[in-house]
Amino acid sequence: MKALCWEGVNKLAVENVPEPVMRNDQDMLVRVRSSTTCGSDLHLIGGYIPAMRAGDVIGHEFLGEVVETGPAVRQHKVGDRVVVCSFIGCGRCWHCANDQWSLCDNSNTNPGLAQAAYGYETGAVFGYSHAMGGFRGAHAEYVRVPFADYGAFPVPDEVDDVSATFASDAAPTGWMGADLGGVGPGDVVAVWGCGAVGQMAARAAMLLGAEQVISIDRIPERLAMTREHIGSEVVDYTATDVGAELRERTGGRGPDVCIEAVGMEAHSPGPQHWYDKTKQALRLETDRASAVREAIHACRKGGSVFVLGVFGGLVDKFPLGAVMNKGLTLRGAQQHGQRYIPMLLDRIAAGELSTRHLATHEMSLDEAPRGYDMFKNKKNGCVRAVFHPDGG
Known part of the structure; x- marks a missing residue:
C-alpha cells in the first residue's frame, strides 16, 4: 500500500509498504478516507523527536471505514465510518478508567525512552516515533487500530469526512x-x-x-x-x-x-x-x-x-x-481524546463547532510531501493540508 514515510530530517516520501495485519483480537483494520497534517508532526520531521527510523509511516489524525474487526471488537462492524483518536488507550488501566487516556499504562509497547525522560511511560500515538509505541501512522491507505472499541467512534451521518477528521486530534x-x-x-x-x-x-x-x-x-x-x-x-x-x-x-x-x-x-x-x-x-x-x-x-x-x-x-x-x-x-497534557470525541462529533453535527474551514488544502496522498512543505512553511495560507488516499 502507499504511505507517507519519514526518511530522515526534513525528508518525506510516499513509499510502498506492507499492508497492516491484525495482531490481537481487539484490533480493527481501517481504510483511511482522510488524514491531516498536525503541528506536532513538524517536530518529527525536523528531528526534534527521538527514536524515529527511516521508513516510519507518520500521521495521527484520521477518519476511515472499517474493513475488518477482531473477534473481541463489539462496538464496530465492517463498513462503519469512524474517527480514530490519535492516542491509543487500552480502556482498562487506572488512567484510562479515570479519563486520562494519553497516560495509558498498556498501549506503549516501547516505554523505556519515555520512562527515562519523564519518569513514567506515556500512552502510544499513531505514527509518532518508537518512543511512543512505534505504531504505523495514518498517512496511508490502511491502518491497524488497537483497542478499537475504546479508540474509534462512529461519525454521525450529518458530519462530512473532512469536518469529522479534526475530531481525531x-x-x-x-x-x-x-x-x-x-x-x-x-x-x-x-x-x-x-x-x-x-x-x-x-x-x-x-x-x-x-x-x-x-x-x-x-x-x-x-x-x-x-x-x-x-x-x-x-x-x-x-x-x-x-x-x-x-x-x-x-x-x-x-x-x-x-x-x-x-x-x-x-x-x-x-x-x-x-x-x-x-x-x-x-x-x-x-x-x-x-x-x-x-x-x-x-x-x-x-x-x-x-x-x-x-x-x-x-x-x-x-x-x-x-x-x-x-x-x-x-x-x-497530551490529549485525552476518548473523553471528548463523542461530544465533539455531536457539537459538529449540531453546528456549534465548525472545523471544515481548517482544511485549507485538500489533495491526494501522493501529494503529501508537497502538502507538508506548504504546511510547515505556511505557504498559500495553509492552516491544514488534508490527504485522501483514494485521490479525493
Missing part, C-alpha cells in the same frame, strides 16, 4: 485545554496560536462560557480566519507588546486562563527568538518556550496556564518564580 486537544484549564462563565481567556488547535481551544472557551477570548499569532491569514470563523478577538504579536495589550483589554488584571497552543518550535520577536533557536540547534535545550513564558507572565495573579503545545524535554529560562509568586495553576 485538533478539536479534542483544543477542548481539553479550555476544560482542564478551568475556563468557566465570565472568564477572560487568552490563547497563544491560531493554528487548528488554538482555534479549537478558543471556540471551546466560548462554548464553556468565557466572556472574552483573545487569540495571539503573527500570520495574517490565521488571524483573519480566527476572527471570522471562531469569533475571537485577535492580537498580532509582532505589532504590539502582548503583555501590555492583554492588560489593556482586561482592565489591568490579565486573563483568567492562558492556553499555550504553539509548542516546542515557538517563534517570538527580537533577540529572544535567536537565543532559543541557537540553543535548540546546538541541543543545549530541546524546546523553544517563548509562548509559555509569555503566557505565564501575562496571566492574572491566581490564574491558570494550560500547555497544549507539544514539548519534548527541557527549556531554558523557565519563569518558575512567576508561577509560584503569582499563585498560578500550571497544567499540561
Whole structure:
C-alpha cells in the first residue's frame, strides 16, 4: 500500500509498504478516507523527536471505514465510518478508567525512552516515533487500530469526512485545554496560536462560557480566519507588546486562563527568538518556550496556564518564580481524546463547532510531501493540508 514515510530530517516520501495485519483480537483494520497534517508532526520531521527510523509511516489524525474487526471488537462492524483518536488507550488501566487516556499504562509497547525522560511511560500515538509505541501512522491507505472499541467512534451521518477528521486530534486537544484549564462563565481567556488547535481551544472557551477570548499569532491569514470563523478577538504579536495589550483589554488584571497552543518550535520577536533557536540547534535545550513564558507572565495573579503545545524535554529560562509568586495553576497534557470525541462529533453535527474551514488544502496522498512543505512553511495560507488516499 502507499504511505507517507519519514526518511530522515526534513525528508518525506510516499513509499510502498506492507499492508497492516491484525495482531490481537481487539484490533480493527481501517481504510483511511482522510488524514491531516498536525503541528506536532513538524517536530518529527525536523528531528526534534527521538527514536524515529527511516521508513516510519507518520500521521495521527484520521477518519476511515472499517474493513475488518477482531473477534473481541463489539462496538464496530465492517463498513462503519469512524474517527480514530490519535492516542491509543487500552480502556482498562487506572488512567484510562479515570479519563486520562494519553497516560495509558498498556498501549506503549516501547516505554523505556519515555520512562527515562519523564519518569513514567506515556500512552502510544499513531505514527509518532518508537518512543511512543512505534505504531504505523495514518498517512496511508490502511491502518491497524488497537483497542478499537475504546479508540474509534462512529461519525454521525450529518458530519462530512473532512469536518469529522479534526475530531481525531485538533478539536479534542483544543477542548481539553479550555476544560482542564478551568475556563468557566465570565472568564477572560487568552490563547497563544491560531493554528487548528488554538482555534479549537478558543471556540471551546466560548462554548464553556468565557466572556472574552483573545487569540495571539503573527500570520495574517490565521488571524483573519480566527476572527471570522471562531469569533475571537485577535492580537498580532509582532505589532504590539502582548503583555501590555492583554492588560489593556482586561482592565489591568490579565486573563483568567492562558492556553499555550504553539509548542516546542515557538517563534517570538527580537533577540529572544535567536537565543532559543541557537540553543535548540546546538541541543543545549530541546524546546523553544517563548509562548509559555509569555503566557505565564501575562496571566492574572491566581490564574491558570494550560500547555497544549507539544514539548519534548527541557527549556531554558523557565519563569518558575512567576508561577509560584503569582499563585498560578500550571497544567499540561497530551490529549485525552476518548473523553471528548463523542461530544465533539455531536457539537459538529449540531453546528456549534465548525472545523471544515481548517482544511485549507485538500489533495491526494501522493501529494503529501508537497502538502507538508506548504504546511510547515505556511505557504498559500495553509492552516491544514488534508490527504485522501483514494485521490479525493
